[in-house]
Amino acid sequence: MIKNIAVFLLCLLLLLTPLQAAVNIFSVDLAGYKMTSMVIAEMKHEKKYFRYHDAKLLQKYLDMPDSNASAINVFFAEYGKNKILFDTGTNAKSITAALKEINVKPEDVNMICITHMHYDHTGGLLDNNKRTFPNAAVYIPKEEADIDENKNSDIFSIYGKDVKLFPRNAEIIPGIRSVPAFGHTKGHTSYLLTGKGQSVLIWGDILHAPVEFAHPDVYLVYDAYSLQTIETRKEILKKYAGTGTYIAGAHLVSYGIGKIKREQNGYIFAPLKK
Numbered sequence: 001m002i003k004n005i006a007v008f009l010l011c012l013l014l015l016l017t018p019l020q021a022a023v024n025i026f027s028v029d030l031a032g033y034k035m036t037s038m039v040i041a042e043m044k045h046e047k048k049y050f051r052y053h054d055a056k057l058l059q060k061y062l063d064m065p066d067s068n069a070s071a072i073n074v075f076f077a078e079y080g081k082n083k084i085l086f087d088t089g090t091n092a093k094s095i096t097a098a099l100k101e102i103n104v105k106p107e108d109v110n111m112i113c114i115t116h117m118h119y120d121h122t123g124g125l126l127d128n129n130k131r132t133f134p135n136a137a138v139y140i141p142k143e144e145a146d147i148d149e150n151k152n153s154d155i156f157s158i159y160g161k162d163v164k165l166f167p168r169n170a171e172i173i174p175g176i177r178s179v180p181a182f183g184h185t186k187g188h189t190s191y192l193l194t195g196k197g198q199s200v201l202i203w204g205d206i207l208h209a210p211v212e213f214a215h216p217d218v219y220l221v222y223d224a225y226s227l228q229t230i231e232t233r234k235e236i237l238k239k240y241a242g243t244g245t246y247i248a249g250a251h252l253v254s255y256g257i258g259k260i261k262r263e264q265n266g267y268i269f270a271p272l273k274k
């Protein structure tokens with residue numbers, strides 16, 4: 001029930017958010033791939049949807065400038081014949097328009113790695129009940145496909161045998177591993193790309209706004225399992241802060257690619273490009 005409310009609120013938020021045309025594109029060579037961030041939308045989360053055990057403190061935290069700033073980013077990694085999307089944004093129209101800006105046709109995409117099955121990550125897979133990406137295999141974490149609300153998704157019937165369910169800690173292809181990061185949803189999964197002495201964690205929805213970097217115990221109503229969300233988030237922030245690993249976040253501002261730094265009692269996102 002609570003989960004359903006969260007999904008409903010998420011859909012409502014996305015409906016209320018004016019989606020801009022994808023004009024913000026940033027590419028960088030990372031971990032052996034040409035990595036492109038496509039900013040499908042920029043937005044702010046409504047402050048009333050944040051949660052924290054101390055309401056007064058939460059208010060103070062949210063008073064920080066841009067505490068609730070957010071975005072929807074889709075990442076595209078290209079190397080040789082590998083043309084890989086990480087999530088697909090909210091709908092087919094915006095993701096195909098974004099890909100067109102980097103001269104990629106939907107039929108060129110041969111792999112899609114899904115972090116979790118919320119609408120703002122899988123909405124681009126289908127275009128009027130047809131495949132948006134006719135030649136792509138779609139990798140989905142098994143735990144995510146097992147969720148009752150997801151079981152009957154049209155994605156499974158329409159992509160058929162091209163849906164590849166994988167267990168936790170799977171090698172998707174050499175150089176790309178899945179990293180279980182459960183909490184935001186039951187099967188929420190990040191992907192670690194390594195190559196050429198570099199690594200980048202495409203982390204999905206580990207967090208949604210700057211306030212959660214500064215105060216990692218703050219969460220949003222969309223986080224299905226709040227305690228697990230916070231535990232996973234803290235683990236990942238601690239593990240990667242101050243290291244050479246880049247992160248790429250679906251809802252981080254400034255194109256979403258950068259590094260994590262410690263700051264005071266929390267963390268801060270240091271984007272590669274502002």
Ligand SMILES: [Zn+2]
Nearest residue numbers: 118120205250
């Ligand atoms: Zn999301």
